[in-house]
Structures are given as C-alpha cells and as structure tokens.
Amino acid sequence: MNKDVVLSVKNLKTFFYTNQRCNKAVNGVSFDIKRGKTLCIVGESGCGKSVTATSIMRLLPKLSRIEEGSIVYHSDNGDIRLDQLKKNGKNMRKIRGSEIAMIFQDPMTSLNPVYTVGFQIIENLKNHNKMSKREAKEEATRLLRDMGIPLPEQRVDEYPHQYSGGMRQRAMIAMAMSCSPKVLIADEPTTALDVTIQAQIFELMDKLKKENDTAVMMITHDMGVVAEMADDVAVMYMGNVVENGSVDQVLRNPAHPYTKALLDSIPVLGCGKDQVIEPIRGVTPDPFDRPIGCQFGPRCDYYTEKCETMPDEITVDGHMVRCWHYKEVLKDA
C-alpha cells in the first residue's frame, strides 16, 4: 500500500430513495487522496460530487445509503473501512472532526448563530481531546490567530453575525483544523465569497496544507480553482469519475470528451472578446431517465455504438479516463 495515500475510495455507489424513486447519485467512483496534496473533484450540479463527500463523512440523509464499494481510511492505527462503521457510532464520531474534517460552502449558515465562535471551536476540541476549558480557549484563540483573524482574544467571544463572510469561513477552517486532521474535505468553500476574499482563503489553505501535511479534497465547479489549487483532478459527470490524473495531465491533455468540452466552454480571463467558447450541446440528462452505457453519450461528438456499454477505467501513466475513444480525443487536442 502506498504510504502516501490517506484515503482510498473504491467503486463507491450511493443511492437516494426520496419520493419513492431510486436516484443513483454516485454510481461507481474511485479515487485516492494523498498526504500533503490537494485533490480537486470538479463537475457541474447534479454530478454527485457533494454526495461523495457526505458519503465519506457518513453524513448522508435518512433516505439514502451507500450501496456498494469501500472507503478505506489509512490511519495511524491501521486501515479502517469507513463505510462499514455505524453511522453515528463511537468509532465514526471519533474520526469525524478530528481525523477527517469537513468545511462547507455557505459560511453564513454553517456556524450556529446562537453560540459564540469560540464556544463552537472549544466544543470540537473538548470532544476529541482531554482539555480543560481554559486550555481549550487558549487553543481556540491560537487557532483564530493562525487563520489570520485580527484581535483573536476579542473575536473568540464574538458571535458569527459579528464576523464577515471571509472571517466566518476562516473560523470554520479553524474549527476543522483544530484537531490537526489527516484529511480535510472542502465542499465549494469559496463559492459564496468575493473574489478577493477567495484568494485569501486559498492562500490560507495552501499554507495549512504545507505546514500540516494534510490531504485536501476540494470540491468545486470552477476550473480556474482547479488550475490554481489542485495537484490532482477528478472530473465527475452524472455519478461517475470520467477522468482522473494530475492537474497537468488533465488540464493540458484532457482525454475525456466531457473534460475537453467543459474546458472549451469557459471564457478564460485575459483572452478577450475573440476567444471561441463552445457550449456543450444538449442538456444534463434526467437522473431518472439515464442514457444506457456512457452517461455523456447523447452529448458527445465521439459517440459510437460501442458507447452503449459503460467504458472501463483505462489508466495510462497515472492518468485514468473512462472513454473508449480517448485516443481520438487526445489526438484532436
């Protein structure tokens, strides 16, 4: 087993059972999260990226479950299969928050408005460590200072509504990093923030990653974020990872038609009015009325009859792609 891999997900399938229908939100997803590296999971709405994160954290809602597959956490005490632990059992709760932490998208609603920020960080600290209240408060203050929040001794006793959006996200990151987790999962952490604040948060996360050797899994829909932050990229479409590799491989040599089409449809800063952007034809299929075989088939320029069977994962040099026609795609680039 590769010592650098902290979390491996293999063939994960998570289905939702709301409205008496079965929605195969995640339908066979595999990737590895490596120590000290950022894996960006990128895809559009409905592709299943957030569901993957909540499956790993075992925070799925009532009417859903992990059907198949394995989520293996390579901890210091051996390998733990997260998918087999009881959802709210002692073991999972010990891991959640201290060894694997998560930060969410909307900083306005992810902090409890009726408790001070300090209280919420202290709660997480005391839950996972034996600390006195005073020690925990000192640690919370130190964390806020490390996250770049000015006047932390005062801020630690303030309420979330007294913080700005960027500061709230920093407080969330402080809470997540409080127990020095091995894995940090960030679900669109900056989508709700302004661009200049986004830059600050990314700089912070980069610094933390390097200092603590944390494995970061970042979920985003923004290819720009991928280019700036990722070491590795996994592109998702309709519940599958269609392409996976280092950011150089995937962005410079996209091997899957969807990745290529996605990159072609985004206006790039600095390229001016004359750049050609091509929308992807067609629309995302209804999850209850899926195409047979490769999900991207109906919208793909490279579609042939062979695509009616779901392509296997083909890996060349650490660059994985799920397409029968990848060679053509690479040639056309």
Added chain:
Amino acid sequence: MENTVVKKKRTKLDRKMDKIKALEESGALKKQKKVNRYLRKFMNNKLAVAGVIVFVIILIACFAAPLFTKYDPGTIDVLNRLQPPTKEHILGTDKLGRDVFTRLLYGGQVSIVVGLGSALGAAFIGVTLGCYAGYKGGLLDNLIMRVSELMMSFPRIILVLLLVTIVGQSLSNLLIIFICTGWASMYRMARAQMLSLREEEYVQALKAFGINDFVIAFKHMLPNALGPISVNITLSTAMFILQETALSYLGLGVPLDISTWGNILNAAQDLRILKESYWMWLPVGLTISLFVLSVNFIGDGLRDSTDPTQQG
C-alpha cells in the same frame, strides 16, 4: 478490501429501499403515473388519513341527519325525560325529553357551520388585509398591525362575552363576533407570507413592468401563500368550534332553543346530571373531541406534506 455489498443487518428501512431499487431497475417506476407528491405524502401520514376518515364520518352523519334518525331535534316529550339509552332512544333523552342522538346530529350541523364559517370569514378579512398591507408596507401596514395587536392582546373570551352582551345572542351575531375577534391572527400570518414573497424576483419583474399593486398582490403572490393559509383555516375551524362549545356551555353562545354541541353540554352544568345522566354529556364531549382531533390531524398532515424540507 473487497468490493462486495456491505453485509450489515438489514433494517426495515433497508428493505424498503431494496424494494424501491428493484422496482426502479426494472423500469416500472418510470412508467408510473405521476401522483401528486403532496397527496402521496399526505396519504402516508396515518394520523392524517385517520383524521380524514373520522371527519368525513361525522360530517356525513350530521348533515345527512334525517337518514340516521327519525326524530326531530325540537320534539319535546316530557313524559320520557332523562331516560337512559334504550332501543328507542339510542343515546337516551334529555331534561325535556328530546332525543339526545338527534340533538347530537343536528347540533353538529350548527357547530360545524359556526366553526367553518367563522374560520372562513376571519380568513377572508385577515388574508385580504394581510395580503395588501404586507405587500405595500408603510403607514397602512403599520396601522393595521397596531389594530391587530390590540385585538390580540385582549383576552378573547372576555371580548366575546362583552360583545354578546352588547349585541345579544343569536347565531348570526355569534358568527360576526367570532370573525371580528379572530381575523387578527390570520392577518399576521398572511402578512408574514407576503413579506417573504415580496423579495422574490418574479415580483420585482412585475414591478419592472409597472403592473398594478393590487394585481401583483392578489393575483400573483397570494396563490403562493395559500399553503400555510389553508392549513391555518383548518386549525382555526377546530378552535372556533371549541370556542362555541365553551360559550354555549356557559349559556352565552347560541340561544338554547337551537341545538348545538355546546348547548347540549349546557345541561351538564347541573352536578346531578353530571353524576347520574352520563348519556347527556359523555357522547357529545367525545364527539367534539374526536372532531377537533381529526381536524387537527388533517391540519398537521397538510402542513407536513406541503413542507418542502420534509423528506418523503
């Protein structure tokens, strides 16, 4: 690290999900007719369905009363007064020899009409005011809010008693009094709905076209607020029935010659009747409780099924 199906204990929820998965994979669910989601959620709520059944039974029994009883509610038969239940009179007779079962059924008509009528009347006034005032805001809204607060801060029973002594007891007077004291809470609820809908973008778009305020408030915004409003109407009906019962029990509600559930209970003021003639108050009390409970269950069911955050 095998990629096998997780072999845990299958809970009841697991089995339900397995069934859905199998149906989905066989393609059966795709062809299924699209049943209204709200209806399905409502039907899954056992209490709500039970409520509907009880409600309909009582409703039919009361309004189709001649089918179920041959007596007239006003027929006095002093010779047979205070009879316990017999084959002739299945719930016995009251102080004046009137058949209790008949009074129960006919009385239900009046009580339900009073309850529903008051709820609808209060809703009409409250929603109309709340809709427009909530949308416009400003001085008008402020004014009506203060009036509604005034009305709500008075102990309601005292206000009703006061008005009854002023205008006198009659069925229509009671309806009017109930409506006048009850519109305030409907107003506030409708207004709250309007305040949140006011910021929706389709409202801004209508304003950008210069469309009339009345049209925006009543034609475009009100339909979206009807969900909570209709829930409120059902729950108010129950509340008004209980109010009428309380008043009539005290003899201050509907005049005693008209039979209502409350009026029947009025006889139970007498301790002797309470102890010795259970048939005069127990069936009525049970009926009122069942009816109010059923309406409450329906209201709760409506609220839960129209709530978008509840999974189903």
Added chain:
Amino acid sequence: MHKEKEVLLSLRDVKTYFPIKAGVIKRVVGHVKAVDGITINIYRGETIGLVGESGCGKTTLGKSILQLVESSAGEMFYDFDGEMKDLKKLSKSELNDARKKLQIVFQDPHSSLNPSFSIFGSLQEPLKKFGVKSKAEREKIIGDLLEAVNLRREYMYRYPHEFSGGQRQRIGIARALCVNPELIVCDEAVSALDVSIQAQVLKLMQKIKEERNLTYIFITHDLSVVEYISDRIAVMYLGRIVELAYAEDLYAHTKHPYTRALLSAIPVADLDKKSKRIILEGDVPSPVNPPSGCPFHPRCPEAIERCKTDVPTLVEYETNGRTHYASCHLLEKE
C-alpha cells in the same frame, strides 16, 4: 463596437442611500451609501459591464436605473425618441412608456418565475398591460419569444418547476423581451448557472442583442465572463466607479490598484497563465461607514498619505486612442 456614439442613458452623480432606522420611534441614525455618486454615459448598442464585489452597489445601481429602487440624488437622462428626459421626473404616462424601453433579467432562476403560473400565465401579464387584447395574439407573441430563446412554443403551457435552471433563465430573457425594450439590465444573469450552461445563455444573449439592436448593462462579479461579453467595463467599489475602460484596455493596461488586485485574484483555468497574486488585506468594507478619502485606501497596497484625506475623482485618460477613466491619486501625478 458601435458606429456612432449615441448616448442612450446618461447618469449624473446618481446616489442611492438607504436610511438606517433605530430606536422605538425609528429615528434615522445613518445611511447605507449603496450608490455614492455615479456619472457615466451609456451608448446605444453597446454592452457595458458593471463589475465589483459584494457591497459595491452594482445591483442597487441597476435597480435604481429601472426605478425599482428610489435613488436619493442625481439625474438619469434617457433618450426618448431624440429627447433626453430625466427618468426620475417622468409623468405617469411617460413612466409607463419608459417601462417598455428599460427591462431587467434577474439572477436566480428559481425565484424569477412565479411557481403557481404557467409560462403563458406569467408572460401574458405585461402583454395585457401594454394593450395586447386578444388571447390568440398573446399566444402568438409568447410563442415567437420562446422560439427566439431556443425553446419550443408548446413549453408556454408548462410550469416553471418542469424546467432546468438554464431554461428558466432563457424564459426570463424572453419575458424581458416581451415589450420590445431598448436597454436590458442583466443582473448576474448567468451567475447561478452551471459553467457549460453559462456559455449557452451568453451566446444566446449576444445573438438577441444583434438581432434586436439592444443595449446591455451586464452586472456581474465574474470578470472572465464580463471580459468575453462586454465592450466597456466599469469597475465599482463602495458605490463608486474606480475605473471605466474598453475591455481590452482594462485587462492589458489596468490603471487602478483595485482592478489590478481583482484581476490577479481570479483563478484562471489555464495552467500557463498563473501570475503573482496580489492578496488584499482585510475584508470587503461595508457601505454603512465608508472610509474617509479614497474608499479603497485601507486595503490598497500602494496607498499614499493623500489617499486618506482626499476623495479622488474620475479622470479621463487615454489608452490606444480610446477613453479610459480612473479615479486614483497615484495616476494624477503622471
């Protein structure tokens, strides 16, 4: 670019302040200075982008122009068949006429259509108001509009929840086109859509603009999108315009420090274009208590003493033979 520079809308020192009320009697204790002195000429046929972060006032400015929000000061002259009239001083019938000429497309595809009405029901309301009396005629007009946004005529009888975000946004555009406007304010019209759908809607908007000779005011926080679609771009900060230039000039010859920081902060989807980031300190300020002097000076990496006391004005410069406005004391020294 446009052939003749015909001014369609001229804003002169427009200010929109929202009063902050406190206490039992709701005294006015201060103002949120959402729009704090905007002066700009918008030419017929151009697409002008309004960019900035939260609190800069771009959405409030858009709504002030549409008269959805009452501006507190300043004048907004609009070209009514050759005559420039102040939008704030129109009579009722003139305002009615103005409502046909200025329209808006909103951001949130989920709340931009009334969920209780079919598409036909929602779109016929403005048509009814502006005199299209027969139902058959309304059906024809709405059908034509839907086809113009690449949707099928039959869709007019469906309800909003049956459509995707991108489709709803296109219906929103069709609604704005109902009355044959001249100027459309697009308030973050593509921001809530998936990236690949954004491309679809942007291309559609360009096509419609050319077909109907429209003028767009494109409000967004996404600089990559605005660069693609705009002729000129105005960068806003705390209710003021800090830089106004043609798109290429803004990117290639940036003048204002805020614009520079903003451009460098944007993550670019191209591995070869990574440049040194300018990270701004502190938070985006609130328009309740704007700083003295230049509103940007607390966060400006290049601020000098003068910036703390004097408010800079928007000065006209020239880049590549075209106008380029910026408000910064550092430039005036040149």
